[in-house]
Amino acid sequence: MLNGFLALLLCQLLGEWVVLATSIPVPGPVVGMVMLLVLLMFNKRIPESVRSVSESLLRYLAFLYVxxxxxxxxxxxxxxxxxxxxxxxxxxxxxxxxxxxxxxxxxxxxxxxxxxxx
Amino acid sequence: MEFWIYFATKPLFWLVVTLSVFIVAVRLNRLMQGTPFLHPVLVSMLIIISFLLLTNTSYEVYFGGAQFIHFLLGPAIVALAVPLYDHFSRIAQMWLPLLIVCVTGALTAILSVLAIGYLFDLPDAVLLSLAPKSVTSPIAIGIAEKIGGLPSLAAGLVLITGAMGGVLAPFVFKLIKVDDDVVKGFSLGLAAHGMGTAYAFEFSALAGAFAGLAMGLTGLLTAFLLPLVVSLLGF
Known part of the structure; x- marks a missing residue:
């Protein structure tokens, strides 16, 4: 689960850097989402740690907006x-x-x- | 020493308040058979805002604790890549209809709210905060800032829209007889972003994946389209 969380944060960090460097009008996490998707496609499967942390975060997505x-x-x-x-x-x-x-x-x-x- | 006392009490207190209020709001919602009128997010917002006003606490102080929850929105959005990957073959198969629907839907969302708000004679700053209402809050905040709206107002309006999406969706789907989870999910994610996505996951994982896709696509598209639309309309 920790590896998965690190993977999400790294993708987000890279996404933020891309946004800073290119000043495209899109938030870093969205670029991070695209990056993770590309990585998963190269990897051809979802590591268990990434899946478990992602599914728990998405289960409580509504709460995060409070x-x-x-x-x-x-x-x-x-x-x-x-x-x-x-x-x-x-x-x-x-x-x-x-x-x-x-x-x-x-x-x-x-x-x-x-x-x-x- | 003082630093530690500060750290241990204040942020932690508001973190605990947010969590416990939300848990109570979810229980309350279940008690009312899950009615979207009492969406746990809206109920929590109301309770917490009233509490802060009663105790004369500023939003800055509250956010000092609540920011730890807010922070998780970032990785949660990245995490949407997982359901997207799971259903990637279906998405790749129908990329053109998805793109057409997304462009029309995003434009409908922007233009309809601007037109109705204009009829009500709303001031420009409010109109521009309403415009990104169908987009997930982190994107809406960025867009509102860029086009001259009020970012924190935009973020709140986005959430009200999200809850309305949950109220309206079952009615709309019945009205035009939608029974495809792909269509349901995509419409929910497009019109009601992350809260619509959370709602779509209750239909099925497939609906959730397409809602997540719609939310991401609409966010991206709106971030590019809205500044254009706004300058074309002459704000």
Missing amino acids: PAGVGLMLHLEIISDYWLAILVSLFVSTFITLLVTAWIFKILIKKVKKSEAL
Whole structure:
């Protein structure tokens, strides 16, 4: 498990360095994720230590967002002024996004399946 | 000596508070049959914010302890490579539809929230903090900073979006009759980032993998697209 954790941190560190060196507008961990994926493909299997630490981190993914969320308290003034407009905007937009995404994806999959059947 | 007393009490205290509040919030959520309206993350945020306000504690002091949890977001995002690798053959097989869906979905997310917020006459700083709402917080924070939004407001709005995604998803999937876990996962990850991904893992590991993929792809795409869209719209 420790080896796996080290592997994740090393990929993240390398990712941060790449972002610093190239100033691409992407966070280091995302570049780190791509690096780990490439490494796994070279390795052709997932080491047990990497799998166990990754699966435990992902199981508690939602929890890891709590400290950032508490940061909303820094903007209580804005929120008390605009809370209804903000909530409605988020709600309607999230609904539209889910609907459009799922709908287009469904159509595309149907097309792919049809062309495979031909 | 004083240094150690400081170290042992304050950060540890807020770490313990965050963990125990979350455990209680998860229990509460189970008691209510897992309703997404009482998402454990939102309930924890509410309880902790109220507690901090009541005790007159600043966010900086709280974050001094909570940063140890926040820090794990980095390796957790790297860890998404594991479910991605597990399902890589299926992803490689359908890379083109995935890319098309991702571009349309990401643009829909950005443009719809900007349009609705604009109708409500929201100030620019709030609009620009709303724009990256479908992207995972570490990316959203970076984007908001870049385009002139308020990073910590953006991070909070991202989480509210995440919880809404969980509330809306079952309804939307029923409405347009989606029963494919690939579609469910991808839509959840695209519209509701990491919280949608966490929710998708409850459908199946396959749904979770595609949600993780959608979250990563949408994050990458939005990081490039949003500054462009914002300058085109003339902010």
